[in-house]
Amino acid sequence: MSELLTADRIEEIGNLGSTSPDPAALVAELVGAVDEGRVADPDDTGYALLVAADILAQAGDLADALALATRAIAEQPDEDAYARAVRGGLLLRLGRSDEGMAELTALRPLLETNPNATYLVDELAEAGHTDLALEWLTGALDAILERTRTQQHESEDAQDEAAAMIYGLTQRRHTLREEMGLPHDEYDNLADRLRAASNHALDALDDGPATLLYWPQAEFDALLLRWPALVDSYPKTWDEHRTQIERALVEASGLGGGDLGVVAGTAEGLAAFAGDKPVDEETLDGYADSLDEVGLTAWPPGRNDACWCGSGAKYKKCCLPRSRS
Template identity: 85%
Template sequence: MPELLTADRIDEIGALGLKSPDPAAFVAELVGAVDEGRVADPDDTGYALLVAADILEQAGDLADALALATRAIAEQPDDNAYARAVRGGLLLRLGRSDEGTAELTALRPLLETDPAATYLIDELAESGRADTALEWLTGALDAILERTRAQQHESEDAQDEAAAMIYGLAQRRHDLREEQGLPHDEYDNLADRLRAASTHALDAVDDGPATLLFWPQAEFDALLARWPTLVDNYPPTWDEHRTQSERALVDASQMGGTDLGVVVGTVADLAAFAERTGNDPTSEETLDEYADSLDEAGVTAWPPGRNDTCWCGSGAKYKKCCLPRSRG
């Protein structure tokens, strides 16, 4: 029986395909699994096609990448904003300016409601339209700030959401303007103030440490096999573990956390630490102390750049691996 294509395998293929001088076989494996209905989780069908599209794009085959992005939209029409953004960016890079601009413009309102929608800005910037990207970021900030002033009696949750949106958009705009060599303006000053004010924000977060303990796939499986009671502390699969980790980091960031990072644990190290300290390796206190003990050994900064290798160790680019997981 043909093997099912899991999310982990999709990520692995994406990483291998991006590095390969001959990526056709990796694209064929992804598309073949979709054609034959062998994607383990049907919700990953569009993702598999987008990873294949990314491999082709990096190889310079923009036309076939566009075809796969278009198919990803058709395969999952109810959850296609990201795929439509990818399609819009590819249209721009293929010189089909009117079509690409229309595709992205239709999604532009998401910048005012969805914290993850800065993928629209990525597509514009990667297509040489940084001026438009900055215009959209400025417009979104204007709209959210005006809405906040007009609705001062909103719930605390709504106010927190608006604050997180303002923080994220201001930082993205600030970074893009820096890349363009532009002088500071009022929103840049706001971004600086917000960043400075958030330095100690994590002190107020009960479950949001600045450094998160993460288990690579083999270590995660070994962890639950050695100490089965840890199923109460962790989700049942590694894919869910990294998804939860990404979302926890996103939540901490949106609450103003800075200098966030990930430390990688191993079963052997945890066992040795517990024996050395005389603690129970399955207790939350021991796990926290173990994570603290790893800080000096090396912290992977989070988030990585959108085109950098993902923090989870899959080898895929962040924007194609764990970044989309925070949108679920």
């Protein structure tokens, strides 16, 4: 029997993409595994087809890419939003504008509820509809910020989700406006402020093996309650904190960083480490170093492994998408 196609192999093929000397062979490997029922995790069937579609699209074979994206939707109809967005973008690029816009417009509400849904505007921009992509991003931000102003009694989870949404949308909008050569506006300034809040995590990547100090949810709350002076060093919500850690690790990896990982801190542990010393950036870095040998969690985990943040969910369903929003 032929070898099973694992999630790691699918990701490896996706990274090779059209830079491979034989992209057709990669597509054949992916589609063949799906046809023969050799995908190790059935949940990755659509993933395999979409990676194959992306390779074909990069090679200019939009029609065959569209066929695979359409098949991905049929294979996994319960989790088809991304596949539908890819299909919509391909339809636009093939000149089937009415069909493509209908597909993407039906998904547009996700921009206000799903932190990962900026792939919708990526598809629009790729197809040359940058003005519309910017309009959708701005409209989603307007709606979310209005909702946070008017719904004062939202749950903590809802507030965390809104914070993650605002971060992702402002960053993607800011990037798009820079690509379009547009001057800064109020939302661009907000994007800059939110990005600056990530510097604490990024600073830890300067020297040697990159280990980031991460605070589980209860410890994050306890940390800021015990040392209010640290409020300006961290984002307002735990969800944004773990999002920043994930993005910082992705950025470090993209810059060639190796031996990446996180250590989970505790408020009591920091208090014992600091003693009479002030709890500042230097103390936090020293505390993180003290945890390296006893509590290091290597990053990234496998797509189907438990997420590094301790949520109990699979990485592919938890923090992995945060780096793509």
